[in-house]
Amino acid sequence: MLGIIIFLLPFTVLYTLFTIWPVLQGFYVSLHKWGLMGKIKFVGLDNYIRFFKDKFFWQSLGNTTTFVLISVPMLVILALVLALLANRTSRLKRFYRASFYLPNVLSVSVISFITIYMASPYMGFINELLHTLNIVPANVEPQWLSNASLTWVTISVTTVWWTVGFSMLLYISALQDIPDQLYEAAKIDGASKARQLFKITLPLLAPTTYLVLLLQIIASYKVFGQIFLITRGGPGTLTRPLIQYIYETAFTKNDMGYASAMSYALFLILVILSLIQIQLQNRGNKE
Secondary structure, rough: OOHHHHHHHHHHHHHHHHHHHHHHHHHHHHHHHOOOOOOEEEEEHHHHHHHHHOOOOHHHHHHHHHHHHHHHHHHHHHHHHHHHHHHHHHHHHHHHHHHHHHHOOOOHHHHHHHHHHOOOOOOOHHHHHHHHHHOOOOOOOOOOOOHEEEEEEHHHHHHHHHHHHHHHHHHHHHHHOOOOOHHHHHEEEEEEEEHHHHHHHHHHOOHHHHHHHHHHHHHHHOOHHHHHHHHHOOOOOOOHHHHHHHHHHHOOOOOHHHHHHHHHHHHHHHHHHHHHHHHHHHHHHOO
């Protein structure tokens, strides 16, 4: 017993110091009017009541939800497709896996710079390609970074390209756990490749799909870096995510208490979404 305690003690101390204590301290801050210089006065739940009337909070939450609805389905489907391609028997299997995963090792600043360079009007690669292929007339320059609708497409595609590699690896790992005997038996029974996909592969990948979906919803609701670097939340505040609004409230408006309260609101949203998804997954497993 003593050995177990000694083994767990370093992790417990570090986890308490760097995870549990900041969470408790953040909640304490959210109950106060708190600036960068420290506590000013106790306000109770006023900060939590305040964001119900804050139109910028709801706009930012709506922007974040828009990003989630666009990027998450795109990422899950693409990760599955790439995993199926990279798992096929081929001499280029390792090359495919490395190529698909490679963007994941880049930093957010690098992928943001690449996006700005490629999506810029007049001199960007995307518009030049569209003009060359005669998809867009030469006198038309799509504003990928200033038109609200196009900006969401740009940010979502960038994020999916950047992060899809991790989800792809999860799917590849799950694909390798499917016994080959199932496919051999299906082939003997005359099942086509498409039928094998829909009757064997996809049902057995369902737990991994739930996991990927849960991880990506959580990650997408915490989006900040690429949007901040690519558009600064613009045009105007039409693409400003909730994390950016929390950041600006804390460090630009010097209102740490209100920013902390909004952080816990986001935390509660993520907890509720996670519980709903886990419940749906358990129900699906029972069926």
